[in-house]
Amino acid sequence: MDLNLNHVAGMLGLLVVLIFTAETTHANTMYSLIQSGNTYQCTDVLESGDEASFHAENCRVRNFTAFDPQGKSLWLRIDFDGEAIPKAIEAPFAVYVFAKASSQVYLNGELIGSNGHPSALAENEVIGKMDVGFYLPTRLLKPGKNQLLIHFSSHHGYLDLHRSIHFVGLATYGKPSDFIQQNSQLALVLLGALLLGGLYFSILSFNPLQRRTSALLALMAFIAAAQLFAEASRGILSYAYPTHDLRLVAITSFAFTFGSLILGFIAHKFVRSNPWHWFYGGVISTIIAISLVPGFDGKTTLAIFVPSLVATIIVGIRAIQTKEFRLLGYFSVFLAFLITVLLTLGYFHELILYVIITLLLCYLFIQQARDYTKEQEQRRAEEKQVAKLEFKLAQANQQQSPEFITLHSANTVDKVSTDDINYCQASGDYAELFLGDNRQKLFSGTLKKLEGELPNTFLRVHRSYLVNLDKVASLRSEGGSGCLILLDGSRVPVSRRLLPEVRTAMA
16 A cells, blocks of 8 residues: 555545534533532541531631542532522532542432542542542522532542542533533544554555654554543543543653654654754653653643654754755644644643644644655656666667577477567467568467566567567557557557556657
């Protein structure tokens, strides 16, 4: 399979169609109790969540952003007004808790649900899900003041995250995934496009002429697909809360690998001397930047931003050195990519990241197709020149010292000068040789075998004919096929398939 613009354009067109035809879930209304109510935190509270316990010395009003149950057991109390719930949220209701913790939820003193089993002791904790929704009976919700109590514990995580509680609030009862990643269908479309691109370039990598470049593009597509799946897995899979740490590590690792591959691709393509110096320098700079940033969102951003910045510098330097117009396209695309990252820092890790990555890869796919097409055209032109030189050399040798072929018959052996042969025609298991002066000889072998014994001045013009190009007067095209007129007036048919090759040979 060869790489060409039609293939890549088809893939890009399919991607655009799928993106615009994918059904994306409309945003569902959620009422955040974190922002709307008063929050209190306690460390030792009766298992019933007795209200008096929240006025003990170990309890205090707490800003929710500082609430962290990692490695401990904590109680959270939120007071809220039932009449403040938006009208867009319709019954049946549910309390949603998106947190890296096990939890139990009480409303107005009554238990409405458990996610695992929280406990002050790690060995007594039952690990819960990362994202859960608890059905809220309408009878428990008061028009005025309501009290929500949540018992959290998080003893089994692998990392100490800066923020372990993401959301506590009310919404219409449904699946938690309906509220977490609401463009999951579009994410699956992008995932399919990336996997398709990776598979396509994996097949192309078997071509020795483009093995390294195609392999790099395939790896980039597969790694981007793996990162997208890790990102979307929260909305697809209902995983236990410790898995969230592993997911964050996976996303950052895939981002680092993708960024490194982008840098390696650009360095290999545009750096003529010591490309590995740029690659190692960019990778080391990325590792340093990642280690200095505390949050995983920042780490993931830098894992892609830093190597892309180095790649942009490489393209810019190369453009200045060579003044090639096509490099301005690479430079502009990478610069736009960097600017987009900076402008979307607040929501860079949403679906927009993967839309940008997919578009960037599509651009690289198209450029690679153009470069490969240009290389193929140049290679074909060189092959034509070589073929012409070989023919001229064979023609000169034939004129100076004609070659001979040996013909065996029942009792005789004849030697025939190849310069005397006008053309050859297949005749079953034999081949007829048409010589000057209307003479004919019979070769005891197939036309293919005869072709191997004749010099390069002979060309296959039909599955049944070989012609000595030195004996050709003209070529006529008739209805898509052709006909060679020889110097002695003989006519030899030319097949439609071989007509372009014959034209080239006679040019």
